[in-house]
Amino acid sequence: MNPRLPYLREKTAKLTSSPGVYIMRKKDSSIIYIGKAKNLRNRVSSYFRENPDHTPKVAAMVSNVYDYDFIVTDSEYEALLLECSLIKQHKPKYNILLKDDKGYHYIRISDEEYPRITNEKNTKQPGRYLGPYTSGFITKEAVNEANRVFMLPTCRRKFPQDFGKSRPCLNYHIKQCMGVCRGRISAGDYREAVEQAVEFIRSGSAQSVERMEAEMLRAADELDFEKAAMLRDRINAVKKASEKQKIINSGVESADVIGIAEYSGGLYVSVLMYREDRLFDKAVFEFPLPDGGEDILSLFMMQFYYKKPDIPRNIIIDHIPEDDLLITEMLEGQAGRKVKLHVPQKGRQLELLRLAKNNSAEYAAIKNDRTGKEVIALEQLGQSLGLAKPPRYIEAYDISNLSSESMVAGMVVFEDGRPLKKAYKRFTVKEQELQNDYGSMREVLKRRLMHIVTGEGDEFFTRTPDLILLDGGKGHVNAVTPLMKELGLDIPLFGMVKDDKHRTRAIATGGREIQINGLRQVFDLVTRIQDEVHRYSVSFMHLKHKKKTYSSELLKVRGIGEKKAAKLFMKYKTIANLRAASAEELAQTAGVSTDVAQELKKVISEL
Structure with a gap:
């Protein structure tokens, strides 16, 4: 606990209710956090x-606050601009800071x-520069495309010094160099x-084609047919490039x-930038998930x-x-x-979104040794189910039995979209004498969830999942939901419908079904989970049934009862x-005589 809290509370009680910016400092006066407020007193006092009820990150920040400064502004908009300026200037530890993984790139005209x-x-080199650009790939592609379309040389020869010193290279003969x-x-x-x-690099649009077409017509009127033909070829090259790479008419102007x-x-x-x-x-950009439920988009755009x-x-x-009016004003x-x-709700702009x-998901996948499809699947699954965040740790359950015999359940775990087999668990149904899938599911979930309540068990049994999926429809969900309330647990619970x-086919809540056929990655993930938990529970059921069959054979040996067979x-x-x-x-092991053991050995060898 911060020993300075009494002083900070007393100071804050006298703070103005005007909008402004507050600056949290450590004992050495270094800035650790900068924020804006519509009402300084209310925001800082929180x-x-x-x-x-601070999140861990905010609690850590508060524990380090020795004092704070504030700057009063005339409006919340002025506070926004001042906050952005101070954050960029000081880069405080506890603010969300945008970090690009690359340096800037430029296009040079020597x-x-x-x-x-x-x-x-x-x-560093002399010349004219376009940029800066944040994407090295796009910069390189733009340069390559411009050189190819306009047939500019990319060799290392010096002009005019090297005129006529050797024959033209292959690029000239394949019409990629003039x-x-x-x-x-x-x-x-050449300069033209x-x-x-x-x-073309600056606009890459139909406007550059229009200018060249006008110039081509002018050259034709002046009977300069060689220049007109050259411009015609350039126009065709630009149009061909546009058809291949959608440089022209992408559907988004700015x-x-x-x-x-x-x-x-x-x-x-x-951020895909269309111009x-x-x-x-x-x-x-990559940055840590902020605490306190702040709107990510607002923080980023500011x-x-x-x-x-x-x-x-x-x-x-x-x-x-959240701060759309302030952001728009800025x-x-x-x-x-x-x-x-x-x-966007439909059309080309929704496709671009x-x-x-997908670009963000692929980048996240590379950083976390996953595939883009796995990242997208978890994000879309969370959105489809109305979860606050993507479910990284998913548990799934299925009941298997042969009539009322060998009633078992399997629990499989998927972490970050992949099976975590060391966390799998098997359950033998004990309380149900007759086949009862709903009762069996409730019994198994109660035994599993009690480990979360008591904190007893291994690292996987005591871990709270982000999502629980039951192999079954809304009946299974309704059978387990009251149990969750009894135990005081708030874990998202859904069924997998076949x-x-x-x-x-779908995901079931207690009262309806959520169709997932239209979300390919989600559908594939849920199908894999459902198939895996079914395979796991059925294999355990067959194993249990075999053991019962083997056990009945052992009981034929005189002196071997159910308890001794179970010991074996x-x-x-x-x-x-x-x-x-x-x-x-x-x-x-069985606690029997040598003669009984010899008979037992004979029966086992025939199993």
């Missing part, structure tokens, strides 16, 4: 109240008589092609598309767009952020025009181990 267009990681090395292209014509390529994926306690955000109908750049020079006309997102103030926050989410061909199976577990045991070992 940190220092008598009975706080300062030469015959300039080259190249992809660079810095601006053959500057022949010395037949003037510096003026370079400028067209730069315009927009950022933000996709967020949550996985393994972290957040992964992709002039093409994908212009991409940025990917930091990402603050003082950003290139603000698009549209920002495509999956929900409207964006429009920086852009000097209207900026729209848009949540899914693409951005069709008449024993294939996964408990000791040796499998028929192979029983067969390998000597008569003396069997006699000692």
Whole structure:
């Protein structure tokens, strides 16, 4: 507990109720947290109240606060801008800080008589630069495409020094280079092609094609047919590239598309930046999952767009952020025009939003040694079931029996979308004398959940799952739900419903079914879980049934009763181990004479 709390509470009681920014400091005056508030007194006092319910992260921050400063502003909007500025300046420990995994990339137009267009990681060399760009891949692709479309040289020859010194290379013969090395292209014509390529990189849109078409018509009118043909070829090359890579007419003129994926306690955000109908750049960020239920999108957008020079006309997102009015005011103030926050429901923009989410999921998968499909499946499963976060740790249960004999249950565990076999458990149903799937499921779940309540058991039995799935419909869910309430547990509980061909069809709640056929990754994951828990429980049931059959054979030996037969199976577990045991070992385990053990050995060898 922070010994400074009495002082901090007394100071906060006198704090103004105006909007502003508060700055938490350690004893050495270093800044550890910066926040904004509509009402400073109410917000700051929430940190220092008598009975706080802080998350671990906030509690750790409060325990380190020695004092705080505050700056009063005229509006909440001014507080937002000041908060963003101070966070970028000081980078406090407990604020969410955006960290890009790459440095910046640039496109360089060299300062030469015959300039080259190249992809660079810095601006140290002389020349003109486009950028910065956050995606090295997109920068490289843009340079390669521009050089190819406009047939610019990519070799290491120096011009005009190397004119005519050797024959043109293969690129010239396959029409991917205009053959500057022949010395037949003037510096003026070459620079014109370079400028067209730069315009193509900047816009990549139909506008550059329109300009070249106008220039081509003008050259034809002036009877400069060679230039007109050259422009015609460039126009065709641009159009061909657009058909292949959707550079032109992507359907989004000026927009950022933000996709967020949550996985393994972290957040992964992709921003696809479209300008002039093409994908212009991409940025990917990773940061820890914030505490306190803050809106992730609000936190991200405030930091990402603050003082950003290139603000698009549209920002495509999956929900409207909490501070949408403040964020919009900031964006429009920086852009000097209207900026729209848009949540698409259908069409091309919804496809782009899914693409951005897939990018985030793939990035999360790489960072966590998983596949993008596994990340997406867990995220979509959580959303479909209305969970607060993706279910990383899932337990599934199935009941198996032969009539009223060999009644058992299997529990399988999936962690991060994959089976965790060392956490699997088997249960023998003990309280049900007759076949009763609902009663059996309730009995098994009670025995398992009591380990969570008491804290007794191994690391897997005492762990609380993020989701429990029962192999069955709403009847199974309704049988177990009252038990959960009795034990005071709040664990999401659903059933896995099969069709008449024993294939996964839907997920059941206590009163309805949730269709998952339209979510391919979710459907595949739930099907794998359902198939695995069924396989596991059925294999255990067959094993139990075999043991009962073997046990009845042992009972035929005079002097062997049910308790002695149970001792033998408990000791040796499998028929192979029983067969390998000597008569003396069997006699000692079952507590019988040598003659009975010899007869027992004979019966076991015939099993």
